[in-house]
Amino acid sequence: MIVRTLFVLALVLVSVACGNRPLAEETNATGSEGGQAGSLDTTCSPTDQAQYVYRPARLQVVEACVRVAGTVVSSSTEADGDVHLQVRLDPPYQVLLRPGNQFEDGNLIVEPVCQFPPLQADAIRVCASDPDPLLGGLPGVGDHVWMEGRYILDSQHHAWAELHPLYRWGAINP
Amino acid sequence: MRVPTWIGWTGATTVGFSLGTTLSTFLVGAAARPLSPLLGGIIFVLSYGVLIGIVIGLAQCLAIPRGTARWRVWILATPLGAGAGYVLASVVGEILGNTIDPSLNVVIGEGAIETASGAVVGLGIGFAQWLVLRRGLSDGRWWIVASVVGGALGYGAAAAVLELFDLPVLKANLVPSFGAILGLFVGVSQGLVLRPAYLD
Numbered sequence: 001m002i003v004r005t006l007f008v009l010a011l012v013l014v015s016v017a018c019g020n021r022p023l024a025e026e027t028n029a030t031g032s033e034g035g036q037a038g039s040l041d042t043t044c045s046p047t048d049q050a051q052y053v054y055r056p057a058r059l060q061v062v063e064a065c066v067r068v069a070g071t072v073v074s075s076s077t078e079a080d081g082d083v084h085l086q087v088r089l090d091p092p093y094q095v096l097l098r099p100g101n102q103f104e105d106g107n108l109i110v111e112p113v114c115q116f117p118p119l120q121a122d123a124i125r126v127c128a129s130d131p132d133p134l135l136g137g138l139p140g141v142g143d144h145v146w147m148e149g150r151y152i153l154d155s156q157h158h159a160w161a162e163l164h165p166l167y168r169w170g171a172i173n174p
Numbered sequence: 175m176r177v178p179t180w181i182g183w184t185g186a187t188t189v190g191f192s193l194g195t196t197l198s199t200f201l202v203g204a205a206a207r208p209l210s211p212l213l214g215g216i217i218f219v220l221s222y223g224v225l226i227g228i229v230i231g232l233a234q235c236l237a238i239p240r241g242t243a244r245w246r247v248w249i250l251a252t253p254l255g256a257g258a259g260y261v262l263a264s265v266v267g268e269i270l271g272n273t274i275d276p277s278l279n280v281v282i283g284e285g286a287i288e289t290a291s292g293a294v295v296g297l298g299i300g301f302a303q304w305l306v307l308r309r310g311l312s313d314g315r316w317w318i319v320a321s322v323v324g325g326a327l328g329y330g331a332a333a334a335v336l337e338l339f340d341l342p343v344l345k346a347n348l349v350p351s352f353g354a355i356l357g358l359f360v361g362v363s364q365g366l367v368l369r370p371a372y373l374d
Contacts, residue, residue, distance in 0.1 A: 054268070058276035077348050079336050116203045117222050119195070119352045120284075120333060121267025121291030124260070128222070129215030131207055156280045 041067040044148040049165040052114050052130040054080065054123035059164060063151040066163065068093040069172060070147075072139045073107055081118030081127045083138055085110040085166075087147070096151065100158030109154070109162040110147055112138060134166060144172045180369045182237040184361035190233030191357025194226035196350045201225065219264045220257045227256025227299065230357075239371035242310040243303075251302040259298020259325075267291040284337070289330035296325020296360060313367055320363040328359030 044065040053059065070089040078084050086107040089096065096108060112134045114127035127133075139145045149163030202222045209218040231252030235245045270287045300321025308314040332355035336344060344351040 055271040055276060057272070076345060079333060079348065079352060116349075117199050117218075119199075119349065120288065121263050121329070122271030122284075122287050123267075124219055124222075124264035125215050125268050127215070128218035128264070129210050131210040155276050156283075 043067075044167070046150060047134075047167045048132070049113055049130070049134065049167060050150055052126055052133070053165060054118075054120075054126040058156045059152040059154060059162075060159075061150060061152050062161075065148055065167065066096070066151040067146060067148045068096065068108065068163065069145070070108065071144050072141050073105075075138065075141055077115070078111075079119040080123040081116055081120070082111045082113050082164075083115045085112075085138070087145075096161050098153065098159060098161045100154075100160030103158050104160060109160060109164070110149060110166050111162060111164040112166040113164070134168070139169060139171070145169050146172055180365035183234070183365040183368055184358065186233045186237035187230065187361030187364065188354050188357040190230035191226070191360065192350045192354035193233070194229030195353030195356075197229060198222050198225040199349045216261055216264075219261050223260030223298075224253040224257040226260070226353075227253030230256060230299070239368060242368075242371050243306045247306045248303070251306045252299060255299040255302025256295070257298075258302070259295040262298060263291040263294040266294050281334070281338070284333060285330055288333040289326045292329020292356070293322045293326035295329065295356075296321040296323070299325070299360075300364075311368070311371055313370065316367045317364065320367045321360060324360035324363030325356070327363070328356035331359060332356050 042063050042065060044067050046065045050064075068087070068089055070087040070093060072085055073088050074086040076084050086104055087110050088106075089108050093108075097106065101107065101109070114130040114133040115138075118124050118127050147163055147166055147169040149166040152162050152164050153159045154162055154164070199222075202218070202225055206218050206221050209215075209221060212218070228249070231249040234252070235248060238245070238248065267287050267290070270290060274283045274286065276283070297318065300318040303321070304314060304317040307317055311317065332352045335341075335355060336348060336352060
């Protein structure tokens, strides 16, 4: 009886799985906000990582891809599987900051997504479907780097500006 | 070795969830990426939940009251229940996340998502374990309820503590801390139902 019931449980599990599909990517950009980036380099190419951002409606997309430079001042892991980097932007890029960034000591937030299986339930499945998260290590605190990512405003956190997701990065030689 | 009180049960469950979540996060996260394209990540989530369940089942075996359940079936049932629970919770969490207005207060919005999803994790584990326990426990019918309540409160509390309180020790040990808080609530809740069995 127990084995039969467990078998039925397994069948229910598979049927639920079969009915599930990845969610569509949020790609809307606002024209007026897009101008805020001004003379910044917005010619970089997005990767597929934007489709693995959970709850896409919480992020207002300003530019599909922006390149910045700055120094990493802190790094922490989050329950949603993302890493939360605070980046002190070099002066030419500080135009990207919004009043909400004062809640993060005036730094830009940069979030590579799906760095580990999320604990937060709304992110678990989306990250699990990401076959190729940004790997190969992340910059450490104190590193001076360039970064390319999607420029967004986070409506859940004071509408501060972020690169979310981070697409790629590299060290800037002194 | 058996710890002969329901407090031992709570401890075993807390350790099981903490260790299981940690092991699964790093092992499945490192090795299971080839599973990501399968069924939109569901097989990956299933693997993640099953591994957590294996560790929970093993830990709880050390503290389960004598004569209450057959340990081999317990170790089989718990991972199946955890796998099903995490898969269903990930679907419920995603649906709620895409339904609830993101401009809603983050504590209320995320709190509702995590509490509901935790209840589903508890339901999966509780139902599978109830199938094993029901003949050996006089109040077995409360097992599912206790697991659902413990899962809901534990998941909600874990998310809230880690999001709202900037405690360096917990932040530095994010994954084991989350698992321990979840396991503590499930352990206490289930332990209250098990308590009479330790007196028999």
